[in-house]
Amino acid sequence: MVAVREVERNDRLQWPLLRWRAGRARGIRDLHVGWRSIWEHIWHRARTVGVARVLYMTLDPTGRQALLAELEAMPRYLELTFAGLGAEQITRPGPDGLFSPVEQVWHLADLERDGFGARIDRLRSEQDPHLPDFDGAAVAAARGYRSLSIDSGLSAFRAARADNVRKLRALADDEWVRSGTQDGVGRVSLCDIPSMVRQHDAAHKQEIARWHASAGTAV
Numbered sequence: 001m002v003a004v005r006e007v008e009r010n011d012r013l014q015w016p017l018l019r020w021r022a023g024r025a026r027g028i029r030d031l032h033v034g035w036r037s038i039w040e041h042i043w044h045r046a047r048t049v050g051v052a053r054v055l056y057m058t059l060d061p062t063g064r065q066a067l068l069a070e071l072e073a074m075p076r077y078l079e080l081t082f083a084g085l086g087a088e089q090i091t092r093p094g095p096d097g098l099f100s101p102v103e104q105v106w107h108l109a110d111l112e113r114d115g116f117g118a119r120i121d122r123l124r125s126e127q128d129p130h131l132p133d134f135d136g137a138a139v140a141a142a143r144g145y146r147s148l149s150i151d152s153g154l155s156a157f158r159a160a161r162a163d164n165v166r167k168l169r170a171l172a173d174d175e176w177v178r179s180g181t182q183d184g185v186g187r188v189s190l191c192d193i194p195s196m197v198r199q200h201d202a203a204h205k206q207e208i209a210r211w212h213a214s215a216g217t218a219v
Contacts, residue, residue: 056194057176067194068165074201075158078105081208082150085217091146094211103145104208105153107136110143112160116197120167123178123190133183168194 056067082090082101093100099107115134122129145153168190176191188196212218 057191067198068168071161071194071197071201072165074108075154075161077205078108078157079154081212089215089217090150092215094207095214098207098211098214099140100146101208101211102148102150102153103140104204104211105150105157106143106145106148107140108204109153109157109160110134110139111136111200112157112164114139116193117160117164117167119180119182119188120164120190120193123180123188123193124167124171124175126180129180131180131182131188133185164197 056064059067082105085101090102091100093103111134119131122131171190177189179187179189182188209218
């Protein structure tokens with residue numbers, strides 16, 4: 001509930017700014033048509049999916065860099081929170097079927113590459129692509145995460161996250177509105193990706209905190 005309330009609070013704070021920017025883009029006649037179409041797209045996306053999903057485009061350059069830096073910090077968070085765990089602890093699942101530490105790491109690594117990374121690539125290069133969902137539980141079972149090395153998973157996640165942040169930083173202004181349709185989600189634009197990744201990171205941080213609490217290893 002805390003996370004939901006925070007998203008709702010952020011939406012209320014961001015609506016006036018987004019409404020002003022969209023209106024300004026429509027109203028200034030000598031403004032380049034590309035920027036008018038970009039802000040009209042963002043305004044429509046915000047009305048459809050909520051400001052939290054398109055938050056990146058409402059931020060100034062400093063805010064955008066801070067958000068991407070937050071994404072870049074996730075691998076280091078995983079390294080620190082799982083440091084010092086023994087072999088048995090690394091593969092111990094949490095309550096209610098929560099992933100074990102090694103499963104958390106490999107889930108994040110595979111999703112970063114096969115989920116978010118593939119979506120960024122296809123949204124950037126294809127016209128209105130259809131994007132499959134990423135079934136994390138099925139992939140975990142098929143790939144046998146508990147039998148894998150947590151260190152290798154951390155390395156894979158670190159490399160995939162750095163690659164995705166690099167791709168996001170390289171996007172031109174008019175590329176952020178490129179869109180497709182994702183199974184189970186609906187319409188998705190590149191401007192949705194940074195906040196979707198951050199929300200997913202936050203959800204896994206909460207799961208990891210529950211795991212530590214249940215294992216008696218809270219940090």
